[in-house]
Amino acid sequence: MSCIQTIQDYGLRSIGIGERLLPKTDFTLCEQFTLIGSGMIWNVYFGVMALATGFFLATALAVGKASPNKWVRKPAEWFIFLFRGSPLFIQFFFAYFFFLSLKKTYPMFDAFTSAWLGALIVLFLNTAAYSGEIFYGALRSIPKGDIEAADAYGMSGWSRFRRIVWPTMLRLAWPAYTNEAIFLFHATTLVFFSAFPAWQQRGDALYYASYFADKTFNPFVPYPILAFYFILLTLVIVGGFGLVNKHLNRHLPAAKKSKMRFRLNLAR
Amino acid sequence: MRWLSCYLTNGVHWSFYASFLKVLALLAVTAPVALGFGFVGAMAARSHVPPVSWLGKGYIAIVRGVPDIAFFMFFVIALDQAFEWTRHKILCPDWTDPIRQGNDFLVCQAAKLPLGSAPEWVHETYGFFLAVITFSIVFGAFAANVLFGGMRAVPHAQLETAEAYGMSRRQTFWKILVPQMWVYALPGLSNLWMVLIKATPLLFLLGVEDIVYWARELGGTKTSKFTQYPHGDWRMWYFLFLLIFYLGMTRVSEIGLEKLMRRLSHGQATAGGELLRKETTA
Structure with missing residues (x-):
């Protein structure tokens, strides 16, 4: 079987298109590359969706945590503490069994016990909490002069937030937010190793990598392939976020433009 | 209530509680070992010999x-x-078959780790030991x-002063750099400690019977056939308990x-140290 054939059979295997049965013996390098790459679809899906939705909740949480009103601040603080203070792994387990017991009473929660929605919700809440904390930190370090200038122009409330506070907050938070995005993508590998079942063996990259490692009892091939894919993904994220960073900083004089430095401080 | 107190103290639950100790033991062992690995790694990264x-x-x-x-x-x-391969090479030098045969990894009986005849606890300890090493390498x-960053954050003037006093490179490192770097490294290290705590449930993936394992086992639906304490699917509550444990x-x-x-921060030339100085003198 040629490699093109393998790619046709297994390229979209992780979303259920193509050959049903996974290879059982005589694994070729091509099969491993294709299947693990196919699994990356899930990692990208979880990461992108969680980031896109989590971003808005994170902004809300940051504003909430910085609010002088106790009734707004306390829930935001608790939410952030809850999701940052406990392991994501346990959150997955808890959410799965929570949805499972909800499903027993209300059948409409059926979809929540499958990974594509249930795990996505957990990742969404989790990344919202982490990014919320990052945004909160940025919100507090907005230069005082910027806000005073906005006041002097007669801006207040929504327009001040929309035009001054929010863009500055994003600009300041962006390097740390990039870091969070990278770690979110790494965290997506946990999904199929917590309780969420990989239905019909449609799993993510790590799922297939560990499948191969189990079958061949040789970890030295599938895991480096996985590492290769993730390093590639990390580079793409860094590139993409770098472009946004450039856009956010475009008004600054060239000398003051902070070069994006990735001190990959661990987020999780 | 009575039922609950009996239920929570039966045999398997003691294993569950013991697994909490396992997690704490992992933390207690891993943290210093990982710090040691980190220190060596940072020293190597700072080295003047390029390959190192x-x-x-x-x-x-x-x-x-x-x-x-x-x-x-x-x-x-x-x-x-790696361990089995090394033992195989040492213990069975006259073994001619290749170790990797297709999908199998074959070593001679004497090289098996732990030995096939070893009691149960040896297997468990070996699994735990592997987990500790793995955690230590990653962390x-x-x-x-973090330590590399901390070492670089120590003001350069301090090192130059040490040199001016005639200290050797080794003395400068151990007497000037190392005592001062901790305060710069601590924020990163405490972040790391938090990450380490939150990584402990991954023990489950390494095949150790840890708290996640037991919470899944104990929480599952039990019928009266197998136990005196039948109950429905309580896994949600067990994991809620774990969640609270980790938050604590x-x-x-x-x-x-x-x-x-x-x-x-006491007596350090940082903002935090300055704040403390003002507090005590004021």
Whole structure:
């Protein structure tokens, strides 16, 4: 079987298109590359969706945590503490069994016990909490002069937030937010190793990598392939976020433009 | 209530409670070992001999780009095979068959780790031991990164002064750099400690019977056929308990680290140290 054939059979295997049965013996390098790459679809899906939705909740949480009103601040603080203070792994387990017991009473929660929605919700809440904390930190370090200038122009409330506070907050938070995005993508590998079942063996990259490692009892091939894919993904994220960073900083004089430095401080 | 108190103290639950100790033991062992790995890694990265410095920097860099779970799953098998391979080479030198035969990894009986005849607890301890090494390697790289940053943050004038006093490179390192770097490294290290706490449930993936394992086992639906305490699917509650346990751990660590930071800031040329000085003199 040629490699093109393998790619046709297994390229979209992780979303259920193509050959049903996974290879059982005589694994070729091509099969491993294709299947693990196919699994990356899930990692990208979880990461992108969680980031896109989590971003808005994170902004809300940051504003909430910085609010002088106790009734707004306390829930935001608790939410952030809850999701940052406990392991994501346990959150997955808890959410799965929570949805499972909800499903027993209300059948409409059926979809929540499958990974594509249930795990996505957990990742969404989790990344919202982490990014919320990052945004909160940025919100507090907005230069005082910027806000005073906005006041002097007669801006207040929504327009001040929309035009001054929010863009500055994003600009300041962006390097740390990039870091969070990278770690979110790494965290997506946990999904199929917590309780969420990989239905019909449609799993993510790590799922297939560990499948191969189990079958061949040789970890030295599938895991480096996985590492290769993730390093590639990390580079793409860094590139993409770098472009946004450039856009956010475009008004600054060239000398003051902070070069994006990735001190990959661990987020999780 | 009576039923509950009986239920919560039956035999399997003691195993569940013991697994909490396992997690704490893992933390207690891993933290210093990983710090040691990190220290060596940071020293290597700082080295003036290029290959050593590449080794140190490579060690730091590689763990960052790849999900840590992948590393955990990789090292557990890889380390096991590495140990067995080494023992195989030493113990059975006249074995001619290749070790990798198709999908199998075959070593001679005497090289098996742990030995096939070993009692149950040896197997468990070996599994735990592998887990500790794996955690230490991964977190050692993170710690190396933090310590390397801490070493570079120490004001350069301090080192120049040491040189002016006629200290050798070794003396400068141990007497000037190392005592001062901790306060710069501490924020990173405390972050790392939090990450380490939150990584402990991954023990489950390494095949150790940890709290996640037991919570799944105990919470599952039990019928009266197998146990005196039948109940429905309680896994949700067990995991809620774990969630609260971890939140508690995080909170306690936060408070403890805050105190430590205060102590380390004493007499340091940082903003925190300056604040403390003002507090005491005012």
